[in-house]
Amino acid sequence: MSIFERYLTLWVALCIVVGVALGHVMPGVFQAIGSAEIAQVNLPVAVLIWLMVIPMLLKIDFAALREVGRHWRGIGVTLFINWAVKPFSMAALGWLFIGWLFRPYLPADQIDSYIAGLILLAAAPCTAMVFVWSHLTKGEPHFTLSQVALNDAIMVVAFAPVVGLLLGLSAITVPWDTLVLSVVLYIVLPVIAAQVARRSLLAAGGEAALSRVLRTLSPVSLASLLATLVLLFGFQGEQIIAQPLVIGLLAVPILIQVYFNAGLAYVLNRVAGEQHCVAGPSALIGASNFFELAVAAAISLFGFNSGAALATVVGVLIEVPVMLTVVWIVNRSKGWYERGAPAQATRPKSVTREA
Numbered sequence: 001m002s003i004f005e006r007y008l009t010l011w012v013a014l015c016i017v018v019g020v021a022l023g024h025v026m027p028g029v030f031q032a033i034g035s036a037e038i039a040q041v042n043l044p045v046a047v048l049i050w051l052m053v054i055p056m057l058l059k060i061d062f063a064a065l066r067e068v069g070r071h072w073r074g075i076g077v078t079l080f081i082n083w084a085v086k087p088f089s090m091a092a093l094g095w096l097f098i099g100w101l102f103r104p105y106l107p108a109d110q111i112d113s114y115i116a117g118l119i120l121l122a123a124a125p126c127t128a129m130v131f132v133w134s135h136l137t138k139g140e141p142h143f144t145l146s147q148v149a150l151n152d153a154i155m156v157v158a159f160a161p162v163v164g165l166l167l168g169l170s171a172i173t174v175p176w177d178t179l180v181l182s183v184v185l186y187i188v189l190p191v192i193a194a195q196v197a198r199r200s201l202l203a204a205g206g207e208a209a210l211s212r213v214l215r216t217l218s219p220v221s222l223a224s225l226l227a228t229l230v231l232l233f234g235f236q237g238e239q240i241i242a243q244p245l246v247i248g249l250l251a252v253p254i255l256i257q258v259y260f261n262a263g264l265a266y267v268l269n270r271v272a273g274e275q276h277c278v279a280g281p282s283a284l285i286g287a288s289n290f291f292e293l294a295v296a297a298a299i300s301l302f303g304f305n306s307g308a309a310l311a312t313v314v315g316v317l318i319e320v321p322v323m324l325t326v327v328w329i330v331n332r333s334k335g336w337y338e339r340g341a342p343a344q345a346t347r348p349k350s351v352t353r354e355a
Contacts, residue, residue: 011222012321015229022230023237030234039177045231046185049129050193051224053186055217056131057194058201058210059141071143074269074278078147081265081286082125083158089260090122091115091166093253102249110307117311118253119166120297123159125151126288129319130281132225133288136327139281145191147285155290156180163297225320232316240317243310250314255322262287262326266333270340279337280330288323291316 023030036043094115103111134144201210233240240247265286269279294312302308 011226012229012324015226016233016321019230019233020237020240023234024241026234027238030231030237033231034235039181041181041185042231045228048224048228048231049186050190052129052221052228053131053190054194054197055214055221056135056141057145057190058198058214058217061142061198071140071274071278073272073274074143074282075147075150077265077268077272077274078282078285079150079154080268081261081282082151083154083162085264086125086257086261086286087119087123087162087166090253090257091119093257094118097253098250102252105249106246107307113302113307114250114311116167116302117294117298117306117308118250120163120301120308121254121289121291121294121312121315122257123163123166124155124290124293124297126285126290129323130285130288132221133284133323133327134281135221136324137280137284137330138277139284140275140277143278144281144285147281151285155293159293159297229320246310247314247317250311251318254315254318258287258322258326262329266330266337270337273340276334276337280327283330284323284326287326288319289315291319 033044034042098106098114098118099111106114130144130148131141133139134141197213198210201213205212262283266279266283269282274282291312294315295309298306298308298312
């Protein structure tokens with residue numbers, strides 16, 4: 001692990017401070033960057049996400065995707081967490097903390113809106129950022145790609161019904177243009193670009209050429225992650241400074257939800273006998289959120305200045321720092337995980353996987 005990766009948590013903390021400070025000092029600049037969007041998808045952020053995920057996608061040999069079926073346990077666990085546990089656990093936590101425990105400290109007219117924002121956040125599984133988390137845990141890349149693709153397909157048909165059920169609405173307007181464009185920008189186009197580049201590199205110089213390019217792009221990927229943080233926190237610098245108590249209270253159920261779902265997915269994978277390289281990304285996919293869609297849906301349904309929009313923004317604020325702690329836990333607990341009898345009993349003798 002490079003020095004840059006070793007101290008990534010420190011760089012993230014610095015980017016949060018820098019982003020908030022710049023957003024407060026130069027709100028006009030960040031408003032201009034934030035307005036560069038199509039269907040509420042920010043294009044500068046999309047470019048940075050490309051730079052983050054393409055190096056990870058370059059490692060994936062699509063011919064090996066046919067072997068992903070051996071990880072059916074991990075896929076089953078992740079689907080269970082994402083669609084049968086996470087939205088409902090977040091709704092319960094939202095009603096417990098925001099609707100009851102923290103009610104005296106929050107604006108009374110925004111309570112229901114805050115809870116709605118939390119539900120929107122939990123009902124959309126993460127997409128692009130998962131490739132970063134999987135890379136940091138040395139996760140199985142083919143499993144990660146297959147799981148993300150499957151979640152995207154399910155999200156197209158399940159997002160509205162799940163949110164509608166939990167919000168008690170008879171119908172909900174889903175920003176389909178945002179959903180489709182986000183999937184295309186963050187998944188489809190980077191996958192195509194990465195595979196074209198991979199084939200060209202292999203044809204020109206073989207595995208050695210691909211390895212050289214991956215070593216070169218690795219710092220670019222992490223630098224793009226940090227630049228994305230500066231932008232995201234810069235966009236919300238004014239709100240962070242203006243409403244620190246509200247943001248802190250909204251963060252509580254989100255934090256509990258992340259650790260609960262990550263831990264549950266991790267333990268279920270161990271009980272099921274899945275490999276650690278699958279359990280890690282499974283836990284991370286199960287815990288993280290597709291905050292771009294959640295923010296867009298909250299704004300579309302409740303308005304830009306609503307409590308729902310603010311609640312989804314809090315998810316953006318804590319997503320990266322919290323997921324880095326989950327990455328740390330997954331990496332540090334690898335020895336404990338692999339001492340599990342079921343995992344050892346079903347672990348294949350050799351695992352063919354891109355480094």
